[in-house]
Amino acid sequence: MTSLSDLSTLADVAALAATLPEADPAAREAADARQMSLTKPPRALGRLEDLAVFMAGWQKTDRPSITQAQALVFAGNHGICARGVNPFPQEVTAQMVANFRSGGAAINQLCRASGADLDVVELDLDTPTADFTARPAMTEDEVLKAMKIGAAAVPATTSVLVLGEMGIGNSTVAAALAAGAFGGAAVDWVGRGTGSDAAGKALKAQVIEDGRKLHADAAGLALLMAYGGREQAAICGAVIEARARRIPVILDGYICTAAVAPLFAQDKRFLDHCIVGHQSAEPGHARLLDAMEKAPVLTLDMALGEGSGAALALGVLRAALECHNGMATFAEAQVSGG
Numbered sequence: 001m002t003s004l005s006d007l008s009t010l011a012d013v014a015a016l017a018a019t020l021p022e023a024d025p026a027a028r029e030a031a032d033a034r035q036m037s038l039t040k041p042p043r044a045l046g047r048l049e050d051l052a053v054f055m056a057g058w059q060k061t062d063r064p065s066i067t068q069a070q071a072l073v074f075a076g077n078h079g080i081c082a083r084g085v086n087p088f089p090q091e092v093t094a095q096m097v098a099n100f101r102s103g104g105a106a107i108n109q110l111c112r113a114s115g116a117d118l119d120v121v122e123l124d125l126d127t128p129t130a131d132f133t134a135r136p137a138m139t140e141d142e143v144l145k146a147m148k149i150g151a152a153a154v155p156a157t158t159s160v161l162v163l164g165e166m167g168i169g170n171s172t173v174a175a176a177l178a179a180g181a182f183g184g185a186a187v188d189w190v191g192r193g194t195g196s197d198a199a200g201k202a203l204k205a206q207v208i209e210d211g212r213k214l215h216a217d218a219a220g221l222a223l224l225m226a227y228g229g230r231e232q233a234a235i236c237g238a239v240i241e242a243r244a245r246r247i248p249v250i251l252d253g254y255i256c257t258a259a260v261a262p263l264f265a266q267d268k269r270f271l272d273h274c275i276v277g278h279q280s281a282e283p284g285h286a287r288l289l290d291a292m293e294k295a296p297v298l299t300l301d302m303a304l305g306e307g308s309g310a311a312l313a314l315g316v317l318r319a320a321l322e323c324h325n326g327m328a329t330f331a332e333a334q335v336s337g338g
Contacts, residue, residue: 004151004240010140010221013147013240017267020243023057031056031064037329047297051317052324058248058273063325069116069314071162072153072238073100073107073307076230077128078169079137083207086169087195093168094125106304107164110311115318116162121153123230132176133210137228146230150237154247161242162314164252164307165231165259168194171282174258176208176227178284180218181261182291191254191282192303220266232259239263243273250317252310253280253303257288264292278302278309
């Protein structure tokens with residue numbers, strides 16, 4: 001398969017969808033057969049069984065495992081903040097990056113609890129993207145550069161990839177990407193973000209509508225050019241690289257899921273190896289999950305970002321594999337009924 005690093009246009013990236021590896025049906029069938037032989041009623045472990053079979057398909061084995069889990073948090077700044085959509089200053093992005101690196105954020109604790117390595121990747125924080133109500137947030141070259149940075153951050157040795165983001169103003173970008181990918185009024189997609197009140201939400205919706213007038217023809221991967229940001233493009237690049245390496249991906253909440261909406265809008269096969277860690281308290285996330293036909297692993301009324309919900313879901317995924325690999329079969333346990 002052609003590497004993302006070799007590509008020079010978004011049209012080239014779009015063409016990758018037809019070349020990406022798929023889940024192995026034989027491994028899935030074998031893993032499902034094992035689930036039916038374990039000492040439990042069929043389907044008694046519910047979603048845990050589905051997660052084990054999902055992992056089996058991508059690892060091409062009926063006994064999937066997690067030897068290394070990698071969390072990546074991508075950080076970027078946004079020109080749309082010039083419109084006043086953010087209640088906190090953009091300096092907070094760099095300050096939170098420093099907090100991640102010093103181990104003081106929620107994602108640090110959750111990665112430690114779930115057994116994931118954490119890397120933080122900042123993308124040109126001193127150069128925000130453009131205000132998307134005035135012109136495209138990024139050029140095609142800028143989108144490709146960010147995607148390639150995201151792809152290069154994925155370790156070849158990882159068993160599962162946990163993705164998150166940080167960027168003041170990016171809840172507005174997320175709502176714009178969702179609206180651009182799936183339609184509807186901007187007000188249907190905006191939420192509180194990092195603390196917007198009713199007036200702030202109304203402003204975000206108006207700003208998005210202003211941008212949509214300018215970028216009415218944007219579709220698929222071109223949505224990344226129209227609305228940004230760099231961390232969203234990097235997430236897309238990481239997702240594609242993970243797929244090329246058959247690495248399953250756990251997406252975080254609303255902003256992270258909206259980041260890959262351009263991939264889904266371009267070709268939904270891009271996200272076959274992705275699960276969504278949790279359903280955010282942001283009101284647009286449930287709508288987005290329905291549009292993408294993705295069921296969250298957890299629903300805990302969280303809206304932090306950082307990859308926090310995805311890191312929690314990693315613990316559930318580990319538990320699913322422990323049951324799948326460690327439980328006895330009816331024959332092994334000499335229990336009647338298998």
